[in-house]
Amino acid sequence: MESILFLIIFPLLTGVALLFVRNDSIRRIIVRTAAFLLIIASILISVRYFDSGLELSLHKEWINYGMVAIELALAVLLIAISIKHKKYLPILLVIIQTTIINWYEFSYSHEVEIHADIVIDRFSLIMILITGVIGSLICVYALKYMEDYHHHHHEIKDRRNLFFFLLFVFLSAMFGIVLSNNLLWMYFFWEITTICSFLLIGYTRQDIAVKNSFKALIMNLFGGFGFAAAIMYLGYVVEIQELNKLPALAQSGIELLIPAVLLAIAGLSKSAQMPFSGWLLGAMVAPTPSSALLHSSTMVKAGVYLLIRIAPTLGYNVAGILVMMVGGITFFLASLMAITKSDGKKVLAYSTISNLGLIVACAGIGSYESIWAGILLIIFHAIAKSLMFLSVGTVEHSMGSRDIEDMHGLIIKLPAMALMMVIGIAGMFLAPFGMLISKWAALKAFIDSDNILIVLILVFGSASTLFYWTKWLGKLVAVLNKYERIPAKLTFDEWVSMGTHALLTVVVCFIFPMIGNHFIEPYLNTQFAQHLGSVISDGNIKIMSLMLGMVLLIPLGLIVFVTLKEDRIVTSYMGGVNRGDNRYFTDSKGQAKHLYLSNWYMEKYFNEARLSTIGNITTSAVIIVIFFMALGGVL
């Protein structure tokens, strides 16, 4: 039974071991072995607890005291760092939170009966698999990446031991979050992810990194404050301290508005929804593996994980409207802002915020269909987005730029990387790949729940999503001259990591009906205490599979096509002024000019600053109004 703790303790120990390793080859062995073991362990645990599930109560006081001790130590650490950098707001937030949680812990928590500290159901298994597989693969990828990183950036001190320590502690904390049922435990792991992300973002210790890391810290501490307050309210007023009791309570009609709003705020800040989205954008200064880890499979997924867990509770009250509105607005505006960006990582950041917005909106609706769509979105997004981050990282190291404009003709420059990116991008928005299936289900769920405004937001948002992904795709497939090829320097680790990601992106599309039947629906049936079946009908799944098959035949078709077809190759049309080939043309002065084809960014129309101001104001207003409505309803 306690074997489940392996998931939490093993990465932690690996991390500690890596903290003391400065030798590259030893580190490589440790990370590869640990990643392999973690993947195997998460698969074995999913198989082991697939049927039975698990409800485990440890009843060990020392664990709680240990957590308190660690929390206090971390609080002291945070305060010390903040004082060093002369930032005072985080200190205040840390003190308030620590006080609340310790006060509650010592004064009252003993009187609340805990039935199960750890609960494993099918949804936890999904999250375990995502964290275990994707997270471990990212750690493997990081080996070579960080070596190159310090090779390119001599100004940054090599503290890779700390970096890998943080990556593995992060995984451990993430496993902690998805396993815990006891809210105090969850809070403990929640705070650890906050601190780890703070340290990871500030890894380079450059001014901008420090500034952004504090931004992330403040926003996440604010969310943590919401979490702490929710725990206190639930403990005192409702007398529960367990996550899995919430849906049943909500269905029995007990007023849960205030804790729901507070937990929603915690979830929204963690999943970088407006007005908290700033931290995720700032986090892009960190080395790419940490971005990949934070923004695809872990950190932000913890936020939406919590929201989906409490989603059945949200469906019954105005907290649901809060979550839905914030998610919807974020989805739409973030996808518009992504249009204006040419920095690959920035586009990925906005797309992450935007997709999380969709998941959050699904949680906010809180119906059977919408949660179904939300969980599927989590899975597809984790895989495809992680693949995208890793590809962008590799491209950056190969060409020295991660600007999408520089990826013009990547299919010639770095064919393998272009292929990875095409798979990733297709996975992000294109029929018949994953994200689109879930978007489809989400659309259906939104209509069925009569939330017409969210439907409108979704249709406009998905149109702009289509725009920024396709123009990126267009850049990749532009065909240049053969001699512009760049030698790719892919190592074994990178191949394994990205290859597995690409494979998963495609495979998951084929097996999603099975995921639906065996993971999501059983979970939802217990949550809603009734059986509702599949959201997408069998006939449509068949057609989707047919489409997928057709799309997968494309590379094969291409080879056949190229061998059969004999085109006469001519220069491209430039009004007849080509200079012998497609690269140069004669300008009005009779001189050769390089042809440069740029995508449209339309900054004038989708101005980032203006849109984010609009978004921050509206979402803040929604949160404040509903928060006070909740307070007013109680008082």
Added chain:
Amino acid sequence: MSFLKKSPWIIHYDGTSCNGCDIEVLACLTPLYDVERFGVVNTGNPKHADILLITGSVNEQNKDVVWQIFNQMPNPKVVVAVGICATSGGIFAECYNVMGGVDKIIPVDVYVPGCAARPESIIDGVVKAVEILEEKRAAMTKKRKMAKVRRVSGPVSLSNMF
């Protein structure tokens, strides 16, 4: 049955013309003459065109352009030189920068004289061009058939893709 005759698409290139012939070329598209009756479309894109219609003479500046446009057209294709400047350089033939008629650069199939060439004669020229086009197509098809018989399949490699 060939459909080339029924849908000759044109690209019109203006070399060093006084614009007299250009106006007459455009006049062919107006309701009075309406060459679209015969399926003629002014495409403005060499890659879509069958007939290259050139007005004005060729000079040092535009000789490459003429050559490239001609080269970018798919076979079968014909060239029609419209107006006296395009056929021989006309009154500009002696200018220091003028090279002469279009046939100095690319092979011309039909010469349409006149200064400016009248729409009727331009249409007449195009009709002649269509006949030559048809001949060229027949020759091309024959050649292609011969080539197919003789072709030896070469090695296939992925690097041919780009």
Added chain:
Amino acid sequence: MAGSMMSVLLYIFLGPLVGGLIAGIDRKISARMQGRYGPPLLQPFYDVLKLLSKESIAVNGIQNFFIFCFLIFIIFTGSLFFMGGDILLVIFALTLSSIFIVLGAFSANSAYSSIGAMRELLQMMAYEPMVLLTAIGFYVVTKSFNITDIMSFETPLVLYLPGIFLGFTYILTMKLRKSPFDISMSHHAHQEVVKGITTEFSGSTLAMIEIAHWYENVFLMGFIFLFFVWKMPGSWIIGIIACILLYFFEIVIDNASARYKWQLAFSSSWIAAAALGFTNLLILFLMK
């Protein structure tokens, strides 16, 4: 099932014939509106057959393959539609196929085709919301995304969805490549950024684009058909008459309007979707 297979086969074989004929009539009527005699009725077929006999030229070896995929997926989309499948799935398949033509133009890596591709993409962003809202409108009224179910509703859907119908007509102009929205790829003798998205395609590949366009037009008319057809046995006649009238209306618009700039094309269609489509949906929800 046999019936739906039959209609798919009919679509695959008759689709291009009907589409080509529509294009021929279109050119004839347009010519008459401009005071010209106009080309023969079968001119589009002559054009395509001619293109098929021409030499194949390309800028690179793979650009034409995207167009091949475009054609295949357009046929797939239309078949899905005439099979009576899920209308959302039809829309997603349509998006996928449109992406192929955009990618083909991008891969040619030429100035004009790239501008055309960007504009085409912008148009896709412009019309996508309204197309989705149309499907949602059908669903809200008939409680089904299934085209067979939508067709057998008790009353003509246009009575419930007048706003959505108008909005759809607005963006249909874009899909039919007609003025004022022919910014990415113009048809007939029009020229915009040379030939926009089709600049680098010639010969049989251009013929494929043309055939795909015919297929597309036929099933877009099918969307209009859905608005006017209902359970009554003879109502398909009304549907077809509506399609004919609407297409005639589009020809009038084509000949009577100048080309928009992309800014106006984009913003006006989003406003149309939000104002017409959304208001219509809102009223439906309030009536429930």
